[in-house]
């Protein structure tokens with residue numbers, strides 16, 4: 374019996390992070406195809422397009438079971454923050470989720486755990502749910518520091534406003550993102566069990582895996598104890614591949 378899964382009893386979340394990809398025509402096509410394919414599925418499905426495409430994708434998702442998510446948000450709801458998007462606006466235009474703390478934001482925009490906690494708290498305050506990302510670099514893993522890094526990120530990046538309802542965690546080992554190198558099932562199981570054990574106050578919180586997930590490896594990953602869904606990058610840009618991943622959760 375798969376105890377990990379039975380203990381958590383959650384609906385899997387299959388989230389597509391389109392990153393900085395897609396133009397409007399392709400986005401509409403992709404979102405439309407996902408909506409159609411999702412009708413027969415039981416998982417929760419979320420699409421996270423680039424900010425300027427949120428309105429357009431929202432229109433495609435209307436009256437469907439596919440939710441809309443952003444890829445990032447600011448920690449203030451208004452002000453002189455050129456180029457940023459507020460949680461209040463994301464909520465207003467129909468987002469249910471926002472990703473925070475993605476490793477690409479950490480690496481290219483110098484975001485640290487303190488800032489990520491502020492963003493998550495601001496998102497929660499307006500009623501958005503967060504997909505809060507954590508994960509170690511290749512060097513941290515080879516130095517044997519994976520669990521230490523994860524513990525520190527959990528301690529600092531999760532604000533007090535977090536509940537099992539308004540937050541999903543995503544374990545994304547940095548070295549597995551966009552590289553085709555998937556973490557071993559034993560490694561995924563170890564980190565996910567560690568995360569679950571570290572958060573007794575958030576018992577039952579969903580924990581996604583992310584990093585080179587595709588239709589061909591999704592079933593095995595989704596069957597791992599304490600894996601409650603996946604956060605998909607590259608493979609979410611093709612409807613068939615993304616739906617194949619969602620099918621694997623059925």
Ligand code: 13P
Nearest residue numbers: 390550551584585606607
């Ligand atoms: P890939 O699926 O392209 O490896 O990206 C994972 C990711 O970063 C999702 O947020």
